[in-house]
Amino acid sequence: MTSRWIAVFSLAAMSITAWSQSQLQDRFVLTADQVARAVSGEGIEVAGDQVSLLANVVATEPNPLLDVLSVEPLGDRWSGGHSGTHSWAKLGCHLPGVCLPFYAVVSWRKEQAWQAPNLSSATPTGLKPNVAITMRAGARATLVMDDDRAHIQIAVISLENGIAGHWIRVASPDHKQVYVAEVVNASLLRKSF
Numbered sequence: 001m002t003s004r005w006i007a008v009f010s011l012a013a014m015s016i017t018a019w020s021q022s023q024l025q026d027r028f029v030l031t032a033d034q035v036a037r038a039v040s041g042e043g044i045e046v047a048g049d050q051v052s053l054l055a056n057v058v059a060t061e062p063n064p065l066l067d068v069l070s071v072e073p074l075g076d077r078w079s080g081g082h083s084g085t086h087s088w089a090k091l092g093c094h095l096p097g098v099c100l101p102f103y104a105v106v107s108w109r110k111e112q113a114w115q116a117p118n119l120s121s122a123t124p125t126g127l128k129p130n131v132a133i134t135m136r137a138g139a140r141a142t143l144v145m146d147d148d149r150a151h152i153q154i155a156v157i158s159l160e161n162g163i164a165g166h167w168i169r170v171a172s173p174d175h176k177q178v179y180v181a182e183v184v185n186a187s188l189l190r191k192s193f
Helices: 002-024 032-041 116-120
Strands: 051-053 066-073 085-093 102-108 140-146 151-158 167-171 178-185 188-192
Touching: 032 051, 032 066, 032 085, 032 102, 151 178
Parallel strands: 140 188
Antiparallel strands: 051 102, 066 085, 085 102, 140 151, 151 167, 167 178, 178 188
């Protein structure tokens, strides 16, 4: 009887291991080079060795299009091994659901140091200006979900700040359901299903 239980537990352990590995196969790790290309695409040349990712960031696609959401000066708060000026960059995937927004530290070389102080201004070189926030975290709003057959309206609470046209997380008033939806205005979001 003991050998039967050992066989059952061995089979269960192998199937759990195989299942967990199959779940991770559709995730792709983003690299510092991909982040550097996204920042460079905004007009400020950055190499992959100037970018430090603070954690492993994964996406559902191998090479997703990344958006630079904001760049702020870090000042003396970073000691990650690079000398010079450092900035805190918030990035996210252009398509919703491909990856979660994440942060990276960008280290500016001495010849780029003249650009780094501009990052704290409203319109840094090549980057989009800070846009006024349309929906504040904690705001009550209506989420409209549409498809060809149904039209659903749900009362929600915003979990983060957002500007019109960007996707943010919202929750039902009891916080049991969380949705990702596009901000339309200060009290309306939309999503298709």
